[in-house]
Amino acid sequence: MMNYSPILIIIILVAALIFYRQIISMFKPIKGKGTRIIATLFLLTPGYALIMNPNAEVTPTEITVALLLGCVFSIPLIFTTGYERREDGKIYVKKSLVFVVIFLLLFAMRWTIRGLINMDPDSRMLLFFVTACGYLIPWKLISYYKFRKVYVAE
Incomplete structure (x- = not known):
């Protein structure tokens, strides 16, 4: 059986980095044409090894449910993330305490649910990676689309 503490550490670090970059963007302008917004998705790359794990035994239904749950989790993040051009002419993430609270609540919910699901660690890690991607x-x-709308509306 695989030792998951390094993977869990990576997951926590990725979540912390995404959260940090989002918060920093509320106070520092976003540089360039916004490609860094979607570039953070490359931080998910180490998790793709979970998909290839032969020890993970999950059904297509479980994958579908995890993906749909992730999509539901994305809705509040989408609604609380916005961009604005400020008086200096640069684009920033709109300041939102609601976003901060929602992001932390979603992470806490995922962590709590993870402890409640009774299945082997390989399968559980795969499902929670799918949820995170979702x-x-x-x-x-x-x-990125929202940023580009503000970017081209110069």
């Missing part, structure tokens, strides 16, 4: 990918893609 909310991070739509959120970041729509965030």
Whole structure:
């Protein structure tokens, strides 16, 4: 059986980095044309090894439910993420305490649910990676779209 403490550490670090970058963007302008918004999705790359794990035994239904749950989790993130051009002419993430609270609540919910699911660690890690992809990918893609709308509206 695989030791998951390094993977859990990576997951926590990725979540912390995404959260940190989002908060920093509320106070520092976003550089460039916004490609860094979707570039953070490359931080998910180490998790793709979970998909290839032969020890993970999950059904297509479980994968579908995890993906749909992730998509539901993305909705509040999408609605609380916005961009604005400030008086200096640069684009920032709109300041939102609601976003901060929602992001932390979603992470806490995922962590709590993870402890409640009774299945082997390989399968559980795979499902929670799928859930993370289910909310991070739509959120970041729509965030990029929102940024580009503000960017081209110069």
